[in-house]
Each structure stands twice: as structure tokens, then as C-alpha cells.
Amino acid sequence: MLSELRFGSFLVYAPRGMNETSRKAQQFVRALKEERPIGIPRQSPSDYAARRLADELSASPLQDLFRVDPLLVPVPRSSLSVEGGIWPAFNIATALVRNGIGAGVLPCLTRVNAVPKSAFAAAGTRPRPVDHYDSIEGTRMVTDRPMLCLIDDVITKGATLLGAATRLQQTFPQATVVAFALVRTLGFVDDIESIVDPAVGTVTLRGDEAVREP
Amino acid sequence: MAGGEAPPPAIASPSRCKLALPMATSNARVIPPAALVTIDPVRVMGGLNEFEKRHAPQQLYACGDVSLLEATARVAVVGSRKASLPGRKRVARLVGALVERGVVIVSGLAAGIDTAAHEQTIEHGGRTIAVLGTPLDEAHPASNAPLQRRLMEEHLAVTQFPLGHPTLRSNFPRRNRTMALLCHASVIVEAGESSGTLSQGWEALRLNRPLFILRSVFENAELTWPEEMLQYGAHVLEDPGQLFEALPLGLPPLEEVAF
Numbered sequence: 120m121l122s123e124l125r126f127g128s129f130l131v132y133a134p135r136g137m138n139e140t141s142r143k144a145q146q147f148v149r150a151l152k153e154e155r156p157i158g159i160p161r162q163s164p165s166d167y168a169a170r171r172l173a174d175e176l177s178a179s180p181l182q183d184l185f186r187v188d189p190l191l192v193p194v195p196r197s198s199l200s201v202e203g204g205i206w207p208a209f210n211i212a213t214a215l216v217r218n219g220i221g222a223g224v225l226p227c228l229t230r231v232n233a234v235p236k237s238a239f240a241a242a243g244t245r246p247r248p249v250d251h252y253d254s255i256e257g258t259r260m261v262t263d264r265p266m267l268c269l270i271d272d273v274i275t276k277g278a279t280l281l282g283a284a285t286r287l288q289q290t291f292p293q294a295t296v297v298a299f300a301l302v303r304t305l306g307f308v309d310d311i312e313s314i315v316d317p318a319v320g321t322v323t324l325r326g327d328e329a330v331r332e333p
Numbered sequence: 334m335a336g337g338e339a340p341p342p343a344i345a346s347p348s349r350c351k352l353a354l355p356m357a358t359s360n361a362r363v364i365p366p367a368a369l370v371t372i373d374p375v376r377v378m379g380g381l382n383e384f385e386k387r388h389a390p391q392q393l394y395a396c397g398d399v400s401l402l403e404a405t406a407r408v409a410v411v412g413s414r415k416a417s418l419p420g421r422k423r424v425a426r427l428v429g430a431l432v433e434r435g436v437v438i439v440s441g442l443a444a445g446i447d448t449a450a451h452e453q454t455i456e457h458g459g460r461t462i463a464v465l466g467t468p469l470d471e472a473h474p475a476s477n478a479p480l481q482r483r484l485m486e487e488h489l490a491v492t493q494f495p496l497g498h499p500t501l502r503s504n505f506p507r508r509n510r511t512m513a514l515l516c517h518a519s520v521i522v523e524a525g526e527s528s529g530t531l532s533q534g535w536e537a538l539r540l541n542r543p544l545f546i547l548r549s550v551f552e553n554a555e556l557t558w559p560e561e562m563l564q565y566g567a568h569v570l571e572d573p574g575q576l577f578e579a580l581p582l583g584l585p586p587l588e589e590v591a592f
Binding site: 139142143144145146147149150152153154155156157158159161162163164167171196197198199200201202203204205207232233236314315 | 380381382383384387535538539540541542563564565566581583584585587588589590591592
């Protein structure tokens with residue numbers, strides 16, 4: 120397993136928050152999972168967030184993550200995929216590229232065995248990085264890009280990203296692998312004051328668990 | 334904010350239509366509605382995405398209280414036509430808990446679990462929507478004609494099939510897809526290996542909408558579909574509280590979500 124992964128995120132949400140901003144963020148995450156149109160006029164939540172990120176990127180700590188135009192690799196869903204079904208990470212990746220972030224989308228990782236969803240799993244039963252690694256397969260594709268950026272919708276502890284990154288690094292040994300999750304979960308925060316809160320940090324393997332900072 | 338489609342208008346009047354005839358007690362198969370409301374499905378969910386548009390019906394025909402299509406939370410409670418007695422009791426408990434939280438119960442007005450879902454909703458004082466596999470002026474099964482009339486008068490019946498459309502076997506899986514589209518979550522109470530209910534489950538999974546399967550379903554070792562659906566993202570329903578977490582209860586409307 121990789122011992123450390125550099126990651127960035129643009130938005131935050133507090134699953135148990137009760138104030139107006141927290142509620143708005145919770146509804147945004149729901150919309151993102153179902154690609155449910157938001158706002159007035161109605162628009163894709165992935166496109167909306169990607170456009171907001173593109174507008175703010177030059178003054179954002181995330182600029183460094185996308186500076187070399189990485190190929191974007193969507194993280195597979197935790198379950199197997201129904202044919203023609205919604206894949207939130209893929210939607211986000213394509214929305215980012217449409218808004219000038221990333222060189223293209225490389226859907227080279229596939230989930231071959233379902234794992235419990237982190238958000239629903241009780242503490243202690245959440246899948247570990249190695250469980251994600253074991254349940255994901257990588258397909259080698261030709262690319263000359265030096266950097267690959269994993270794309271996911273939500274990061275909780277980072278186990279999914281660390282497992283997927285290890286598989287991706289194994290599939291593309293020459294590439295530098297980083298990660299971006301659109302939304303960062305603030306599990307121990309009662310409420311948030313702003314949904315937009317860009318940050319760059321690390322996911323570290325400690326024992327067999329992932330530890331996210333920030 | 335640039336791009337995107339114009340916001341869908343609120344569901345326009347008439348928001349309610351009445352039957353031409355008073356609620357009958359006969360089992361007549363044919364039910365002549367006085368006025369039907371035609372609804373653009375886009376208006377129902379506040380805008381469809383590209384995935385939803387692929388199988389969404391062009392029009393919905395409705396009779397009853399159309400405002401139920403704007404309810405904050407709608408849950409489909411579906412299952413086998415040959416419902417077991419324990420299955421019916423589970424429906425009663427589940428529907429009771431959902432109605433208490435103001436959730437609108439959606440089902441297909443088929444025999445068995447669907448009928449129990451509608452009847453228990455009424456019993457608990459809740460609101461319910463029937464998504465029909467027939468045009469509005471037909472009942473299937475015919476024995477449900479009185480219940481269908483009552484739903485049209487006091488609750489809501491919708492269908493994608495216009496008057497005069499033949500009632501074909503293929504209507505029902507199409508209806509199930511529409512029902513999944515209209516609901517924030519779906520619950521399968523019980524279903525056999527070849528039950529038509531399963532098509533709704535797969536559609537909910539395709540749309541990435543929460544799909545729950547009652548724990549009791551897994552006790553039948555002969556069934557393979559429950560485990561298969563779990564692999565594709567379904568959840569085991571142990572407690573109605575899980576459902577409440579999956580519903581947009583207390584959350585702002587989607588048009589207010591942009592930041």
C-alpha cells in the first residue's frame with residue numbers, strides 16, 4: 120500500500136450539521152450522488168461545482184494540484200455498476216475537463232467486488248484501504264502524462280482514495296498519483312459556515328487505517 | 334450562474350381532478366374519469382438529468398391531488414402480488430412509521446404488497462400515490478377498482494399510458510421504472526425470483542436512488558436477487574430510521590442549493 124497520498128478538496132459538508140449552510144451542503148451532496156439538477160436555472164451539480172472551481176482556481180491552494188494538466192481518473196463506486204447507471208466521480212471528472220481542469224478523463228479503474236459504503240458503515244466496519252485495493256482492478260492504457268489525479272465525490276477518512284491510488288500507482292508505475300475529492304466530510308464538526316473551503320493535504324496509512332489531514 | 338435549463342414551473346392548476354361518477358362500490362374494471370391532468374415529468378422531480386431522461390415517459394396523466402408529486406419525501410413500498418401474511422404486517426409497520434414522518438407512500442396498485450401499502454397508508458391517515466400500469470380509466474386487477482377510485486378522489490393516481498392504450502404485460506416494467514423515477518427511495522418488502530418488482534429495484538439502482546430490501550427477505554435462502562442487488566448498492570433495511578437518513582427530510586429545496 121502507498122504510505123501517503125497528496126489530495127485536495129474544494130467543498131466541505133457536516134453530515135450532522137443543523138444550520139442553514141450545513142443543510143444546504145447536505146442537500147448538495149445528495150444532488151451530487153444522483154446528479155440531480157440544482158439552482159436557478161437548473162444545472163448539473165457537477166458542472167456547477169466544476170465551474171466554481173475553475174473560476175477560483177488561480178487563487179486557490181488547489182492550483183498546484185492541477186498545474187501540470189493531469190489525466191483525471193474517476194474512482195469506482197463502492198458497489199458494482201448497473202449498466203447505464205450514474206457514476207458520480209466520472210460526472211465530476213468530465214465536468215472538470217469541460218471547465219478546463221485536467222487533460223482528459225481516463226476511466227481505467229473498475230470495482231470488481233462491492234465494499235460497504237463508508238458513509239453508511241458503522242465505525243469499525245468501514246472498509247480499510249486494503250479492502251478497496253483488493254476490490255479494484257486497473258487497466259493499463261497508453262498515456263504519456265506524468266501525473267494522474269484520482270477524482271472522487273466525497274472523502275471521509277480517505278481509505279477509498281488510498282486503496283484506489285495504490286492500485287493506480289501499480290498500474291502506472293511511472294506516473295505521479297495525486298487525488299481530488301470535490302467534498303470533504305467534517306464528521307466531528309457540528310456546523311459549517313461556508314461550503315467552499317478549498318484545502319490541500321495528505322491521506323496517510325497508519326496501521327491498516329487511513330488518516331486524513333486536514 | 335450560466336448555462337442549464339430554465340427552472341421548471343410549479344405544477345400548475347388544475348391541481349386536482351374529480352371523477353365523473355361518485356366512488357362506486359362495484360368491481361367494474363372501467364373507471365371513467367371526468368378530467369385528467371397532463372404533467373410533464375420534468376416538473377415532478379424539479380428537472381431530470383441525462384440518465385433519468387433516457388427512460389422517462391414523455392407525459393404523465395394524473396387524477397387526484399397532483400400536489401403530492403411535490404411532496405418533500407416520496408417512498409415506493411413494493412413487493413409480490415402473492416403477499417404473505419407476515420409481509421402484509423411488515424408493510425403496516427413500515428408504512429405507519431413513514432406516514433408519521435409525513436412521507437408520501439407510492440406503490441403500483443397491484444394485488445398483494447402494493448395494495449397493502451395503499452390501504453395501510455389510508456389506515457394510518459397518510460397520503461399515497463398509485464403509479465398505474467394501465468390508463469387511468471382501467472383497473473388492474475379489476476378487484477382494485479374501488480380502491481383506485483378512492484385514490485383518484487382522495488389521493489393521486491398517475492400513469493404514463495394515455496386513455497385507450499392497451500394493457501400489455503410490458504406496461505408493468507415500464508411502470509416500475511417510472512415509479513422509481515418518481516420516488517426518493519424504494520423499499521422491496523418481499524418478492525420472488527422472477528417478480529416484476531425487481532425491475533423497479535434495478536431502476537432505482539441505475540438512478541443511484543436509495544434502494545432498501547427488508548431484512549426478512551434475506552431469510553429465504555432460495556432467493557439470489559437480494560444478495561445480487563446488495564452488490565450493486567442496495568441496503569438491508571433493519572429499521573425505518575435508515576430510510577429517514579436517506580430522505581431529504583428537513584433539507585432546503587434543490588433550487589436553493591447553489592452556493
